[in-house]
Amino acid sequence: MKQPVRVTVTGAAGQIGYALLFRIASGAMLGDDQPVILHLLDITPAMDALQGVRMELEDCAFPLLAGVVCTDDPNVGFKDTDYALLVGARPRGPGMERKDLLEANAAIFSVQGKAIDENASKNIKVLVVGNPANTNALITQRNAPSISPRNFTAMTRLDHNRAMTQIAIKTGKTVNDVTNMTIWGNHSATQYPDLFNAKVAGQTATELVDQAWLEADFIPTVQQRGAAIIKARGASSAASAANAAIGHMRSWALGTTGDDWVSMGVYSDGSYGIAEGLVYSFPCRCKDGEWEIVQGVEVNDFSRGKMLATEQELAEERDGVKHLLP
Ligand code: NAD
Numbered sequence: 019m020k021q022p023v024r025v026t027v028t029g030a031a032g033q034i035g036y037a038l039l040f041r042i043a044s045g046a047m048l049g050d051d052q053p054v055i056l057h058l059l060d061i062t063p064a065m066d067a068l069q070g071v072r073m074e075l076e077d078c079a080f081p082l083l084a085g086v087v088c089t090d091d092p093n094v095g096f097k098d099t100d101y102a103l104l105v106g107a108r109p110r111g112p113g114m115e116r117k118d119l120l121e122a123n124a125a126i127f128s129v130q131g132k133a134i135d136e137n138a139s140k141n142i143k144v145l146v147v148g149n150p151a152n153t154n155a156l157i158t159q160r161n162a163p164s165i166s167p168r169n170f171t172a173m174t175r176l177d178h179n180r181a182m183t184q185i186a187i188k189t190g191k192t193v194n195d196v197t198n199m200t201i202w203g204n205h206s207a208t209q210y211p212d213l214f215n216a217k218v219a220g221q222t223a224t225e226l227v228d229q230a231w232l233e234a235d236f237i238p239t240v241q242q243r244g245a246a247i248i249k250a251r252g253a254s255s256a257a258s259a260a261n262a263a264i265g266h267m268r269s270w271a272l273g274t275t276g277d278d279w280v281s282m283g284v285y286s287d288g289s290y291g292i293a294e295g296l297v298y299s300f301p302c303r304c305k306d307g308e309w310e311i312v313q314g315v316e317v318n319d320f321s322r323g324k325m326l327a328t329e330q331e332l333a334e335e336r337d338g339v340k341h342l343l344p
């Protein structure tokens with residue numbers, strides 16, 4: 019058995035937290051030979067609820083759960099931590115766009131970035147889930163200057179999974195047949211799910227569907243899926259978001275499979291002409307705990323236009339939180 023690692027989950031008393039913690043403790047995220055010490059961070063009024071979550075975690079008697087720390091202090095929450103899932107933030111309601119949350123949520127991420135900088139392992143792997151995830155990841159990263167910007171990522175894996183299922187249904191296949199899906203850009207309504215490079219049973223996906231379906235059905239369905247779930251459930255996605263967070267961290271820590279790739283919001287190094295320093299979703303492969311942006315993916319004129327629109331939105335979001343970017 020390996021030495022335990024510390025995993026911080028913020029917003030641990032919230033709905034995604036409840037769908038996430040038990041799977042982390044069961045080994046689904048870091049493997050069934052990796053014990054974990056969970057650091058559960060939430061705000062002061064949530065501490066009673068958090069104690070309930072702790073009791074339930076204890077009652078599962080997970081063999082891999084080596085400890086639970088509950089706190090409302092970010093300095094304790096991030097102390098020596100190796101992995102952090104930043105979920106704690108307000109969710110949107112009907113009729114809102116995710117960027118409408120910037121004002122309410124951005125300050126959380128500057129505080130937590132500083133606490134990560136001062137307390138966490140310098141090799142920490144951070145995933146931001148709280149919306150708007152890409153720009154919150156940028157704020158966190160810029161407030162933690164002693165840690166590599168490569169260690170801060172944003173979640174577009176839920177969009178990636180949604181896109182895989184939509185093309186599988188359309189082509190009468192299963193997700194097991196779908197590879198090389200890419201979500202480009204922002205976790206927002208401007209994201210670009212790319213079928214030109216995706217494969218279904220080895221065949222290019224766009225050879226199996228027509229352009230009208232791609233433009234009028236597939237892309238808007240994936241872009242608007244979060245809003246559709248809020249409308250149907252009266253609350254934003256939780257179990258599927260937790261599942262995507264597990265998948266994102268697992269791919270990053272344990273690696274991606276063969277030639278396939280996953281979508282991750284990562285620090286742009288200028289690949290594909292995207293402005294350096296934005297947290298933009300790219301196709302990524304992971305190995306030995308490191309991600310790399312897959313190079314040489316075909317970008318046609320249609321794709322280029324969509325990739326630029328979502329880049330533009332991210333630049334605007336960044337400019338709107340300049341005061342939080344040291
Ligand atoms: P929720 O309201 O159920 O839970 C949020 C939790 O965060 C609450 O327990 C709250 O007390 C806590 N919190 C608030 N401020 C905090 C702070 N400063 N420090 C620590 N904890 C704090 O919400 P939820 O449904 O769990 O969603 C959480 C976030 O995840 C939302 O912003 C939502 O929009 C986002 N989300 C993102 C994706 C994605 O794909 N990136 C998917 C689903 C949801």
Ligand code: LMR
Binds near residue numbers: 244254
């Ligand atoms: C989602 O995509 O389900 C989440 O980002 C929640 C939301 O606000 O749509």
